[in-house]
Amino acid sequence: MKKRVFSGARPTGSQHLGNYLGAIQNYVSLQEEYDCIYCIVDYHALTTMEGREAVKTLQPNIREMALDWLAAGLDPERSAIFVQSHVPEVAELHTILSMNTPLNWLMRVPTFKDKVKQQPENVNYGLLGYPVLMTSDIVLYKAEVVPVGEDQLAHLELAREIVRRFNYLYGDTFPEPQAKLAHIPLIVGLDGVQKMSKQLNNHIELAATPEETETRIMTAFTDPARKFRRDPGHPEACNVFALHQALKVVHADELAKACRNAEIGCVECKRKLAQEINVMLAPFRERRMELAGRSSYVDSVLKEGADRVRRIAQRTMEEVRRNMGLV
Numbered sequence: 191m192k193k194r195v196f197s198g199a200r201p202t203g204s205q206h207l208g209n210y211l212g213a214i215q216n217y218v219s220l221q222e223e224y225d226c227i228y229c230i231v232d233y234h235a236l237t238t239m240e241g242r243e244a245v246k247t248l249q250p251n252i253r254e255m256a257l258d259w260l261a262a263g264l265d266p267e268r269s270a271i272f273v274q275s276h277v278p279e280v281a282e283l284h285t286i287l288s289m290n291t292p293l294n295w296l297m298r299v300p301t302f303k304d305k306v307k308q309q310p311e312n313v314n315y316g317l318l319g320y321p322v323l324m325t326s327d328i329v330l331y332k333a334e335v336v337p338v339g340e341d342q343l344a345h346l347e348l349a350r351e352i353v354r355r356f357n358y359l360y361g362d363t364f365p366e367p368q369a370k371l372a373h374i375p376l377i378v379g380l381d382g383v384q385k386m387s388k389q390l391n392n393h394i395e396l397a398a399t400p401e402e403t404e405t406r407i408m409t410a411f412t413d414p415a416r417k418f419r420r421d422p423g424h425p426e427a428c429n430v431f432a433l434h435q436a437l438k439v440v441h442a443d444e445l446a447k448a449c450r451n452a453e454i455g456c457v458e459c460k461r462k463l464a465q466e467i468n469v470m471l472a473p474f475r476e477r478r479m480e481l482a483g484r485s486s487y488v489d490s491v492l493k494e495g496a497d498r499v500r501r502i503a504q505r506t507m508e509e510v511r512r513n514m515g516l517v
């Protein structure tokens with residue numbers, strides 16, 4: 191029997207190249223080997239949102255994100271794709287695990303401290319309880335494997351601690367989830383400084399047209415020391431080159447040499463990059479248009495996904511209540 195993988199992502203709407211190279215490609219390849227559960231975590235998104243205006247962006251964002259996942263190759267026959275809040279058992283398990291998690295474990299989580307700094311006007315309980323909800327997401331479906339980047343290892347270790355404590359108090363109930371360390375490349379945005387992000391408007395949207403893609407790439411920052419076409423460039427200090435490398439283009443070495451010898455200008459180099467991205471994304475864009483044209487397709491995938499995993503969730507919760515003596 192295949193091992194079960196769980197991964198969740200916040201509903202951020204239409205996806206960008208950083209999402210694709212950093213997570214979605216990995217999601218698609220995991221389907222070959224694992225029984226995959228991919229969740230759009232809308233409850234988690236609420237920890238950084240306040241008010242109806244903000245929350246009303248969730249539904250379109252969920253659909254756009256799911257559409258991109260499907261167009262990129264997530265296969266609803268092989269993977270359950272669903273929305274976190276469509277399986278309400280997760281909220282029950284979160285409540286139960288909250289009683290089982292010492293407060294000081296949560297207070298020491300660095301991301302909690304970061305969030306407090308980022309949104310001092312909205313330090314809500316959900317921010318503190320975030321790792322407990324994350325643990326509930328994983329163990330509700332008895333997932334054994336969680337794909338993570340290096341920076342998320344500490345979160346998963348906390349999830350494992352919460353599981354160990356529950357199993358110690360109430361008997362073996364949950365498997366301890368194991369990290370599957372993925373090499374998640376850091377894709378820097380077009381500003382050449384920060385991680386690619388929609389919020390920072392330094393991204394390349396997957397669903398953009400080829401022309402829009404080229405226009406965006408033309409705005410990218412390059413080697414700051416190269417002022418004129420005749421100046422030798424430093425590809426190692428250039429974000430456009432980093433993107434060429436992230437796409438694993440075969441001629442990256444030649445490009446680097448041409449840049450160092452000033453045999454290629456930045457405009458030409460960016461055009462090449464746009465061309466590579468457009469060629470790589472052409473099948474995705476075609477499939478996305480086709481899926482978007484199928485009425486209610488995304489909604490039905492999300493519903494079927496939730497129905498499928500809810501059966502697992504219900505069995506888990508029966509076991510939890512029984513082991514705890516709640517029934």
Ligand code: SF4
Pocket residue numbers: 412413416423424425428429430431449450454455456457459460
């Ligand atoms: Fe960067 Fe390409 Fe310009 Fe070299 S030629 S500095 S790699 S954009």
